[in-house]
Amino acid sequence: MYGIYGIRYEEGKMGLILEVKNLTKKFGGLTAVNDVNFEVHRGEILGLIGPNGAGKTTLFQLISGFEKPNSGSVRFNGVDITGKRPCQIVNLGLARTFQLVRSFRFLSLLDNISVACLSPRGREAFGEVGIDAAASSILASVGLVDKARLPPVILPHGDLRKLEIGKALGTNPEFLLLDEPFSGLAHEESAGITRLIEQLHEEGVTVFMTGHVLRELMTLVPRVIAMHQGRLIAEGPPKEVASNKIVLEAYLGRGEGFA
Amino acid sequence: MMKLQFDWRSRLSRFRVWALSFRGGITLLCLVGLLLVPLTGREYLARIVITAMILTIFAASWDLLAGFAGQVSFGHAAFFGISGYVTAAFVKFVGAPWFLAIFIGTGWAVVFSLLIGIPCLRLKGPYLALGTLAFALILYNLFLTGTWLGGTEGISALPNIGSVFVEFYIMAAFMVASLIIMRAIVDSRLGTILKAIRDDEVGADAAGINTTVYKLVAFMVSGLFAGISGGLFVLDITAVNPAVYQPLYSFYAIIMASIGGIATIYGSIVGSFLFTLLSEFLRPLAAASLLIFATLLILIIRFSEEGVMNPFLEHVRDLWDKIRGR
Numbered sequence: 001m002y003g004i005y006g007i008r009y010e011e012g013k014m015g016l017i018l019e020v021k022n023l024t025k026k027f028g029g030l031t032a033v034n035d036v037n038f039e040v041h042r043g044e045i046l047g048l049i050g051p052n053g054a055g056k057t058t059l060f061q062l063i064s065g066f067e068k069p070n071s072g073s074v075r076f077n078g079v080d081i082t083g084k085r086p087c088q089i090v091n092l093g094l095a096r097t098f099q100l101v102r103s104f105r106f107l108s109l110l111d112n113i114s115v116a117c118l119s120p121r122g123r124e125a126f127g128e129v130g131i132d133a134a135a136s137s138i139l140a141s142v143g144l145v146d147k148a149r150l151p152p153v154i155l156p157h158g159d160l161r162k163l164e165i166g167k168a169l170g171t172n173p174e175f176l177l178l179d180e181p182f183s184g185l186a187h188e189e190s191a192g193i194t195r196l197i198e199q200l201h202e203e204g205v206t207v208f209m210t211g212h213v214l215r216e217l218m219t220l221v222p223r224v225i226a227m228h229q230g231r232l233i234a235e236g237p238p239k240e241v242a243s244n245k246i247v248l249e250a251y252l253g254r255g256e257g258f259a
Numbered sequence: 260m261m262k263l264q265f266d267w268r269s270r271l272s273r274f275r276v277w278a279l280s281f282r283g284g285i286t287l288l289c290l291v292g293l294l295l296v297p298l299t300g301r302e303y304l305a306r307i308v309i310t311a312m313i314l315t316i317f318a319a320s321w322d323l324l325a326g327f328a329g330q331v332s333f334g335h336a337a338f339f340g341i342s343g344y345v346t347a348a349f350v351k352f353v354g355a356p357w358f359l360a361i362f363i364g365t366g367w368a369v370v371f372s373l374l375i376g377i378p379c380l381r382l383k384g385p386y387l388a389l390g391t392l393a394f395a396l397i398l399y400n401l402f403l404t405g406t407w408l409g410g411t412e413g414i415s416a417l418p419n420i421g422s423v424f425v426e427f428y429i430m431a432a433f434m435v436a437s438l439i440i441m442r443a444i445v446d447s448r449l450g451t452i453l454k455a456i457r458d459d460e461v462g463a464d465a466a467g468i469n470t471t472v473y474k475l476v477a478f479m480v481s482g483l484f485a486g487i488s489g490g491l492f493v494l495d496i497t498a499v500n501p502a503v504y505q506p507l508y509s510f511y512a513i514i515m516a517s518i519g520g521i522a523t524i525y526g527s528i529v530g531s532f533l534f535t536l537l538s539e540f541l542r543p544l545a546a547a548s549l550l551i552f553a554t555l556l557i558l559i560i561r562f563s564e565e566g567v568m569n570p571f572l573e574h575v576r577d578l579w580d581k582i583r584g585r
Contacts, residue, residue, distance in 0.1 A: 105458045
């Protein structure tokens with residue numbers, strides 16, 4: 001069965017979709033991700049918070065295959081994806097967006113999405129002839145359909161954020177990694193993205209997203225994990241985590257340190 | 260399944276619309292002008308135009324790889340040369356007919372494009388350019404110092420493929436077919452994927468595109484057309500020597516594609532005709548011709564970054580609109 005975005009809705013398949021075990025990544029002397037363990041349940045929205053430099057983006061890079069971990073493993077749908085290439089992971093159904101928006105500069109917005117629909121997983125979902133229709137329906141769902149023929153270079157930042165999500169949707173993902181989807185957005189634009197994520201969630205897409213400002217995630221996410229200096233330091237409902245002493249120290253610094 | 264019915268009536272009416280459009284009209288005009296060249300009876304002019312047509316395919320093949328897939332090669336002479344050599348060898352030593360020889364030569368060019376493409380996959384930007392340049396130089400030196408296939412002398416005295424006028428129409432057919440196929444490729448889904456890799460390789464990977472595979476496909480398609488032009492070039496001058504591997508030939512392709520306009524395919528026609536005709540007519544000036552040529556090149560690059568074809572066509576179009584509006 002397909003939802004309004006043409007994304008396959010997996011019914012009755014519960015359990016874990018992502019298992020991260022003892023994941024460690026070192027850059028020279030710096031351990032950016034240090035022995036991280038967590039699980040994501042199918043169909044949930046999980047938030048990842050932490051101050052700048054906590055290792056959130058590195059963790060995403062490791063899960064999506066853009067960086068290889070020094071040790072540890074990542075399992076997606078029961079399949080070990082550690083060390084697989086990004087395009088292989090995407091074609092298993094795990095798509096991501098980037099904190100710094102990326103786009104194919106000289107292609108129209110429609111073609112930007114078509115590229116993702118032309119991936120093996122996209123072709124499988126939309127069929128060879130349905131690519132254009134699928135791309136424009138995705139463009140419509142992220143609210144950019146009236147700009148389909150424009151190149152991304154002339155778009156405002158908020159639209160590029162939507163395009164970023166649209167490109168990930170083109171690969172027909174089961175699981176979305178959203179790296180700072182709200183960064184640089186005004187309040188109304190953030191609300192639009194929030195609605196979009198909620199809609200995707202209703203269709204059965206599992207979402208794992210970061211944000212360094214907790215407030216944006218509060219309304220959207222029932223469970224968050226917090227990271228600091230490469231380690232997971234807390235886990236739970238956003239309200240609890242936000243009032244956690246260790247998390248507050250991570251964000252604000254240790255009181256006695258400045259005394 | 261798509262309908263494979265051939266509806267002549269709708270084809271014909273679509274052709275009419277295209278022919279009456281600005282681009283279609285210009286294209287047809289140029290094509291008719293080109294085909295009339297041999298009828299002037301000037302063999303010398305026909306010879307120059309033949310060279311220009313062959314180099315057009317070569318320049319367009321570079322444009323496909325660099326302009327559309329973003330893989331800037333400085334060693335395109337490798338594909339050009341290997342196909343030229345193999346074509347010449349099959350004609351000379353095996354006695355194969357020229358069309359079979361060129362087929363085999365092109366096959367070798369495709370194999371070499373894989374051989375060069377695979378180790379160069381991890382290289383980007385200037386490093387890729389240097390890597391491809393090195394491959395062409397290795398071939399140049401291998402053929403220069405080796406004693407096989409004629410050594411320094413190369414292979415000469417190949418039979419002509421026909422009178423100059425027959426040859427002209429054969430080359431014209433090859434050029435038109437090659438350009439139409441290349442343009443169709445860059446306008447296809449494959450072209451969209453190649454352009455995406457050019458614009459943002461990481462982004463293409465994140466969109467589930469196996470960039471390795473598609474970059475190799477781009478190398479192979481480009482090598483194929485460079486191979487066709489290399490084979491035709493050797494058949495035209497009826498000889499080949501290690502000089503075809505020189506970096507000079509790689510740069511010819513780059514210069515011609517840049518003059519015409521990168522990422523256009525058809526710009527290569529303008530670029531290579533300008534280049535070939537100009538260097539021919541400036542030949543009597545000897546060293547001064549180089550000076551004029553270099554100056555012109557700098558001016559074109561300085562004032563028309565996107566090449567001369569598209570800006571020129573826009574001016575002609577404005578003029579045309581004015582004339583019609585009068």
